[in-house]
Amino acid sequence: MTSNAGTAGIRDQALEALRALVGRPDAVFHDGQFEAVEALVADRRRALVVQRTGWGKSAVYFVATLLLRRAGAGPTVLVSPLLALMRDQIGAAERAGVRAVAINSTNAHEWADVLEQLDRDEVDVLLVSPERLNNPAFREQQLPALVRRIGMLVVDEAHCISDWGHDFRPDYRRLRDLIAQMPSDVPVLATTATANSRVVADVAEQLGTSGAHTEGEPSGSGSEVLTIRGPLARSSLRLGVLRLPDATSRLAWLLSHLDDLPGSGIIYTLTVAAAVDTARLLRERGHEVRAYTGQTDPDERAESESMLKRNAVKALVATSALGMGFDKPDLGFVLHLGAPSSPVAYYQQVGRAGRASESADVLLLPGAEDRDIWHYFATASMPDRERAERVIAALGDQPVSTPALEAIVDIRRTPLELLLKVLDVDGAVRRVQGGWIATGEPWSYDAERYGRIAAERLAEQQHMVEYEQTGGCRMEFLQRTLDDATAVPCGRCDNCAGVWFPTEVGSAAAAAATTSLDRVGVPIEPRRAWPTGADRLGVPVRGRIDAAEQAGEGRALARLTDLGWGGTMRELFAAGAVDGPVSPSVLAACVRVLADWGWAERPAAVIAMPSRSRPQLVESLAQGLASIGRLPYLGALGLADGGPTGGPGGNSVFRLAGVWDRLSADGIDVPAGPVLLVDDMADSRWTLTVAARLLRRAGATDILPFVLALRG
Template identity: 60%
Template sequence: MPATAPPAAPAVLDAAGTAALREEAEEVLRRLVGDASARLREDQWTAIEALVAHRRRALVVQRTGWGKSAVYFVATALLRARGAGPTVIVSPLLALMRNQIAAAQRAGVRAVTVNSTNGEDWGRVYEDVRAGAVDVLLVSPERLNNPGFRDEVLPPLAATTGLLVVDEAHCVSDWGHDFRPDYRRIRTLLADLPEGIPVLATTATANARVTADVAEQLSVTGTRTLEDVLVLRGSLDRESLRLAVLRMPSHAHRLAWLVEQLPRMPGSGIVYVLTVSAAADVANHLRAHGVTAVAYTGQTEPAERLQAEDDLVHDRVKVLVATSALGMGFDKPDLGFVVHLGAPSSPIAYYQQVGRAGRGIAEASVVLLPGAEDRDVWRYFASVGFPGEQDVRTALAALAQAGAPLSTQALETRVDLRRNRLEVMLKVLDVDGAVRRVRGGWEATGREWRYDAERYARVAATRAEEQQAMLDYQSTDGCRLEFLRRALDDPEAAPCGRCDNCGGFDVPREVDEDAVRRAGDDLSRPGVPLEPKKVWPTGLASLGVPLSGKIAPAERAGEGRAVARTTDLGWGAAVRELFAPGAADRETPVPLRRAAAAVLDDWARELGLDGVVAMCSASRPLLVAHLAEGLARYTGLPLLATFELRDGAGPTPSDVNSAHRLAAVAGRFRLPAQAAAAVEGRTVLLVDDRARSGWTLALAARELRRAGAAQVHPFVLADGD
C-alpha cells in the first residue's frame, strides 16, 4: 500500500468483530514469538484494541519482559492490513533498535532504521518509506531534530504515519531517572499528527509522577487529564529475580567476591559500575584472574559495542562490565545475573538495570555491592546538571550576535561550559523554542526565554530524595523487591519471599583472604598513563590565544603518569580526599608519597631523566612544592626550576570547556629566564598536583621544549577533577 494513504476510520466492532480482531492479533503474536500456543495478556489485548479499533493514545507501564514490544508489532500488522501508513518508533538506543528489527521480521513486519551508524542507507530507507515498502521506521529522538530529517522527511511522515510509538517513554519526563531533552521534541511531533492517528508510549520504569507527566504530554495540549489517555499500569513483580545487598569492608573484598562468585553464577551477565575508569579496571582485574570479561561504556567504539553485545548474547564472555551505557534496549532473555559494584543514584534506575536479568529463565541473581565512593559519584553527576542562568544568557547572546549559525564547537569558544553541558543546554533551549538547530549549527530564534529556576530546583530536590531512597534500600530489613516496587508506586507491591531479607536468597558473604590480598595488590598498584596532548582546541584565536592545529612534535610533552584517577576504586579515594572542596593545602600525605615513589620506580627507569621541574599553583603551592622536592630527593635528581605565577593569577576554573580551560591558563605562569640554561638538552620530569584538562601541562611542556629541554614527562598525583 502506498505510504500516502489517508488514515482509515476507526472500526465500530460488535462482539463477533472484537473476537475476530483478537484472534487475528494472536495469530500475529504466535508468528512473533514462534509459539503456536501463545496468547495475549489481557492488558496487551486492551492496548492493541485501543490502538487498532479506537485509534486512541495509550501509555503502557509494565515490567521488563512483559511484552510491550509485542503490543506495537501486533498493532502495526493489524493497522497495515487495514490500510494504515507505516509505524514510527522513537527508540533511544541502537541495541534496542537491532533487537526490535529482528523481532519485527519474525512477525512478518518489515522494519528499518535511520541512525548514526548507517548514514549510507538513509536515502534508500526514505525512498522505501515513501513507496510504502516499510512497515516500521525506527528513529532515535535525536534524529527528530536533525535539520534534514526534521524539515524534509518528518512532515510527510507525520502526515501519513499509521502509528506512533514512543519507547522508553520515561525519558520524556524531566522527573524521570533518565530524562533526555531530545525526547521533549516528541510533543511537537504529536501536535503535527493528523486526527485519528493512534499513539503508544511504553516504559518499565515510571512512578506515579512520571506517569502523569508522560500522559499529560501525550495529550499534546496539556489541558486534558489522565482520563483522555489510556494508562495501563501492571504489577512490577519479577518472579525470577533474587535480590541481595552485600556490604563489604573494602574495595579489595568486593573485587575478590566478584572473582570468586561470578564463575559460580548461572550463565552470563552484567556487572554495572559507576564510572568509565572503573569499567576498565574491573574488567582487567577479572580477566587477570580467569573470568572472561569485557568493558562496555559510553566511550567504547560503536563496532566494539556491537561485538561485546553479541559476545554476551552468545555466552562467549561471562560478563560485560558496563556503565549505564548498557541499559535500555539490551535484550538477552537468559541473562543469569546482574551485579552492581556501586549503587545507582535512584531505586528507579536500579530497577531498570536489574530488569535486564531473568526475563526468560526461572531464577536470576541480583546483587548490590555498594561502595563508600558512591555518594561522591552521585554528587559529581548532580553538579553537571543544567547550567545556571548567566551561562544560558551568554550563549543566547552569542548566537544572536553571530549573524549566522554557530556550530557547537564554535559556540564553545564563546561560552564557559564543557561541551557535554553545552549540548544538553542547547537541546533544552531548542525544545523551549529559544534556539533552533539548522544546517551548520545553531541559531537564536529571538523568542523570549525564561529561566525556570523553580522547576530546576524541584527536579534537584527530587534527585536528592531519590539518592536518599537508594541509601534506604541498602539498609532496609524489609523485602528488597517490595521496596523497589513501592518506589515505582506499584499498588500491588508485596513481599517477594525470594530476596535476602525475605530469606529466599542466601548469597555467599565470605571471601578468601588470598583473593582479597590479590585484589588489594591490584588496587594498591598506583599509576595511570597521561597521554600527551597532540592538537590545540579550536577557536583559540577568538579567546586571544594564538595557537591552532596540531602541536608540533618538538613542542609536545612525552607520555606522563598520574598516581591515580579521581574515579579509581583503589587510590581514587586518597586523591579525592586530598582535592575535596574546602580541603586545606598541605604536604603530600605519606601514603601518596609512597605511591608516587612506586610509580616512578615502575615507570621512569628507562626514561633517562636528568632533573625535576615544578609547576606553580595558586590553590595548592605547598602541595606542589613538597611533591616536587620530595621526588627530587627520592630520585637523586636536581630540582632544575620552578614555574612562577604571573601577577594576579588565581585558581583556574574547572567547569568550563577545553578551549576556555586553555585560555584560562595561557599566560598565567612563566619559566624564569635563568631556567633555560638549566633545562637545555635535559629530559625533565614536570611535576604538578593534578591534571584536570591537561592544558597546563601541555603549555608548560611547550615552554620547556622551546627553552631547549630534550623531553618533558609530566607527573601528577591525580588525573581528573
C-alpha cells in the same frame, strides 16, 4: 467505544498476527496486551503500557501496526533509543511479516532507499532515534511528509521521556512538538518496564495531554493517556544486599564468589574507571570477563554482547551503557558494585536477568562513595541559568557552529551540546544547517521546574538508600517505590527467606584485591593540536603543536575516579581540604610510578608548577621526588601577569587563553635534557602544555609531566 462484535473481530485478527509474530499457533495474549491493541486500533487512543521486561510490549505495537495498515493507515513511526534495540526490533518485525526499516546515525548511506520505500508505501514501521528529531535535515525535509501520513507513533523505553528517566535526555521532550503536529486521531503508544507515578505524569505531559488514568478507572477527558499497568514482581529474581566496608572488600568478595553465581551475567559499576579496573582484576585472576562502557569501541561492544549471549564469558563488567535493548532471556545474575541512583534505574538494570528462567540472582554491593557519584552525575546534566543566558546572548540570526560557539561561551563540548538541545526544545535557539541560531523568542529559566527535578532526584536517591537498609521484602519495596499496587512479599529475597549468598571473603582474594587497588600510574596523553578558535581570544596559535614544543607522555598517580588510590586523591583534593606537605605514603606511591615509567632517558632535573591553591603540596612533592631520585630541584616556574586565570571546568579555548603567557622560566637554568615537571592535578592539560612549550623553548629536550591526580 467498539461493540462486542467489533471487539471480537479485532481480537481474531490480532491473535492471528500475534501467533505469526511469536511463531506459535497456540500463543495467547498476556493480560493487558489485547486491551492495549484495541485502544490503539479501535479507539485511536494515547496509551502508556507499563509492564515488566519480557511481558511482550513490542508485540502490542507490531500487532497494532499490522491491523492499522490493513485498515489503510500510514506507517508507524517507532522512536527507539538504542541502535542495538533497533536491530532486535527489526528482526522481531520481520517474523511477523512487518516491513521495518531504520534511520539512524549508522546507516546514512541507506536513507535515500528508505525514503523511496516510504514513498512507495512499502514500509510498515520506521524506526528513528530521538536524536533524529533534532536533525535539521530530518525535521525540515523528511518529518513533514511523515507527519502527514503517520499511522501510529510509538515511543519505546518511554521512561526516557521523564526529566529524570535517562540522563535528562532532552531529545525525548521534542516528542510533544511532534505530537502537536499530528492529526488528533493518530494513536500514540508509549511503553516502558519502569515507571512510577511521577514518570507516568511526565509522560502524560510530554504527550501533550491533560493527564492519565489507569485502565478500569473512570476516564474524564478523551485526551487522557490510558495507562495499562501490570504487576512488576519478577518471581524468578532472588534479591539481596551485601554491605561491605570498602572497595577492596567488595572486589575481594567478587574474586571469591563470582564462579558461585549461576550462569553468566552482568556486573554493573557506576563509573567507566571502575568497570575497566574491575574487569582487569578479574581477568588477571583467571575469570573470563570483559569491560563494557560508553567509551568502548562499538564493534567491541557488539562482540561482547554476542559473547555474553553465547555464554562465552562469565560476565560483562558494565556501566549503564549496557541496559535497554540487551536481550538475553537466560541471564543468570546481575550484580552491582555500587548502587544506581534511583529504584527506576535499578529495576531497569536488574530486569535484564531471569526473563526466561525459573531463577536468577540479583545482588547489590553498595559503596560509601555512591552518594558522591550520584551527585556528580545529577548536577552534570542539569541546565544552568547563567550558562544558558550566555549561550543565547552569543547567538544571532547567522548560524554558529558548535566548535565556534564553544570558543565564545567557555562551556565544554558535551555539556554545551546538552544545553543547546534543552534550549532548542524550549524554543530559544534552533539548530539549522551550518550550526545554531537564536530564535529571538522570549526565554526564562524555569527555576521551579528544575528545582522540582532536583528534589525528586534527591528523593529517589534516598529511596535507594532505604532499599539497601530495609528489613522487609526487597521486591515488595521496589514495587511500592514504583507505585505498583499489587506489591506483596516475594518469599525469595534475603529478607524473606534468609541470606542466600556467601558473606565471607577469602584471604587470597583479599590480598589480590589489595594488590590490584594499590596499583599506581596512569598515562597522561600530551596535547598534539591547539584548540579551534584560540585566535579569537588573542592566542596566536592554530593547527598542530610543533613537535619540538610538545610535552612527552606523562604520568599521574591515579585518576580521581579510580577504585584504589582514587579514594585517597578525592580526599586530598576535596573542597575545603587544607594544603600541606605530601604524606610519606603518597610520596612512596609516586616513587613507584616513576620507577615503572620506562622513559627513554632519565630526567636531568625536576621543576615544579606554581600553585596558588596547594603550594606546599606541590613543592614538597617535587622536592621529595628530586631528593629520592638524586636529581637537582630547580624550583617552580614563575607567575607572569598575575598567573593563570580561570578554574577547572571551562573548555579548551578558554583554559588555554587563561594560562597563555602567564608562566615564566626567568631565573631557572633549564638543562639541555629531559625535565620532570611536577603538578598536583591534570584536567584540561593546557597548563602542562604551555609549560612544556616554555621549557622546551628554554632548552629542555623533553618534558615529562607528573601529577598526583588525573581528573575524570
